[in-house]
Amino acid sequence: MALNYVDRETLRPQLVPRVKEAIRKFLLYVQGGGGTPSQQRKDWCTANMPNLQSLADQISHYCTSETAFIDTGTSITDAELQSRVEVVLNSFFMPA
Numbered sequence: 001m002a003l004n005y006v007d008r009e010t011l012r013p014q015l016v017p018r019v020k021e022a023i024r025k026f027l028l029y030v031q032g033g034g035g036t037p038s039q040q041r042k043d044w045c046t047a048n049m050p051n052l053q054s055l056a057d058q059i060s061h062y063c064t065s066e067t068a069f070i071d072t073g074t075s076i077t078d079a080e081l082q083s084r085v086e087v088v089l090n091s092f093f094m095p096a
Contacts (some may be wrong), residue, residue, distance in 0.1 A: 003073055008064040014074050015081075019063060020056035022078075022085040024049075030094075040095045055093070062088040 003011070027045040030037045037045075048055060063069055068080040 002070050007073070008070070011073050012060050012064050015063060015069070015076075016053075016056045016060050018074075018078070018081055019060045019085055020052050022082045023052055023055050023059065023089065025082065026086050026089060027052075038095070044095050059085055059088050059093075062092075 027049060029035070031042055031045045033042075063076075063081060063084050066076070066080070066084045068084075069076045
């Protein structure tokens with residue numbers, strides 16, 4: 001049974017710590033030169049490491065609309081969550 005809007009918002013706070021770790025992993029990857037990022041992207045990652053909690057809260061809203069979350073709730077796999085977090089960061093938060 002798919003989650004409705006109320007269920008998604010009820011479960012979202014439980015998802016935030018996992019999103020935070022996915023963000024941390026990706027920012028460290030980019031800072032280390034993974035994916036041959038621009039200097040602007042590396043700088044953005046460095047500047048936003050102290051903001052992980054705020055970013056996680058914001059990005060969690062994007063994750064609760066992911067089909068895997070709607071279908072399984074907090075049972076969404078780490079790999080699915082990592083993928084969604086990276087797409088959201090690249091699409092809406094990080095400089096080009």
